[in-house]
Amino acid sequence: MNSRSHPIVTVDIVILTLKNGSLHAALAKRDKEPYAECWALPGGWVHPDEDQDDQAAATRILQSKVGLKSPYLEQLCTFASRSRDARGWSVSIAQYALVPLDTVGQVNNAQLKWVAVDEIRSLPFDHMKILQVAVDRVRSKTLYSSLPVHLMPATFTLSDLQKVYESLLQSSLDKRTFRRRIEELDVVEPVAGLMSEGGAHRPAQLFRVRPAMSKKLSTAESNLGVKA
């Protein structure tokens, strides 16, 4: 049994956040061949000695390459073929992570940059495809689930949350319907305290993700209030 009979196994992570109202992905500068010095999805080999499972491998890579600790992380899809990597038959267990708005500021160095997903034109390997699947998945889940709460900072108003949904869906939502849904989903709870620093207007109730929900996901049976 030589190593050629064992494919290469890697983990690639699509790290998403919302900056200036548009979805951004983290790209890392590759330090090795192939595609050395190119920007690509953060990823790396599975380390059988260190990693318990694929999620642990992703967590290690998030920590060491991007400096992120325990964001929302979920398996996306696995890309496995002979042709996706010139080095040979390879497997990429792709995952996606959602990062709160306020974490991004802390994550920035020469090896990492955030790029609006609509402006990414090409990436090494099949990373464009992986990115596309991740973005589609997140946008699709936004239609009927509470997934986007994982893009929010520790506390936020319902209007903030609605703006995030609207950015992801690229369409405006009805306030009344949106709030009905969020209440049904039962994933956020009010925090004692009000916001104010916005300016000359009524302050809004602050909310936070229910602690039990911070790693879970709530889904509704029907749409949010997408306007006609």
Added chain:
Amino acid sequence: MNSRSHPIVTVDIVILTLKNGSLHAALAKRDKEPYAECWALPGGWVHPDEDQDDQAAATRILQSKVGLKSPYLEQLCTFASRSRDARGWSVSIAQYALVPLDTVGQVNNAQLKWVAVDEIRSLPFDHMKILQVAVDRVRSKTLYSSLPVHLMPATFTLSDLQKVYESLLQSSLDKRTFRRRIEELDVVEPVAGLMSEGGAHRPAQLFRVRPAMSKKLSTAESNLGVKA
């Protein structure tokens, strides 16, 4: 770079069909250690020399181990960890296949058996978990998509199709609502010809899956007619 740094990569397939109104999975008798002679999900190693990608590996295994040609096949999830296989760090790219009712008769030998999924109590490795995820996925997709058409024979009546949906959902559906949905999904088309051999009643229109849909999947925005 020794082979220990490369995990084992396998493909496991949950092959599902509907027998006597209940969901059955195909189990294969293992011919090698570990768990030799035990019943498990059909699967095998990826063969880098033969297989183009994970789906090709699954197709090869379906053909050689089960004798099935090109059923509906979709990637399910990937199970990767140090502990799932005693031989070492391993990756299973799990897939699920849906097989029409009338194909099952042709698929039967000493190395293969069909077991109602509710009666499967234990399986080797983490195959119980894989089976569970597959069954949940199929039942969940049944709620809002045309996935179950891939369990149907070449031609069928709408009443037949409704019974399949009802079996999968384990609840009764309203005829009117069901037919409205199926029409909206636009995945089946009438075939010239009527059924009759049932007995003393009006014959029904026969339908078939639209050719373009035979490998695709149509999804609705709302539920089928699940009764209260």
Added chain:
DNA sequence: TTAATAGTGTCTGTCAGACACTATGTG
């Protein structure tokens, strides 16, 4: 007061579920 956003009350068109009714075959 005005401006601006937060939050709620409520109308209406649409449609899922319900169910009755007609249609068409066999015996």
Added chain:
DNA sequence: CACATAGTGTCTGACAGACACTATTAA
């Protein structure tokens, strides 16, 4: 004819979308 299943017409309660109205702050 009776009986069984196929297939359709149509009512109704629920609810998504729409939108107006009130609430509450700063300037």
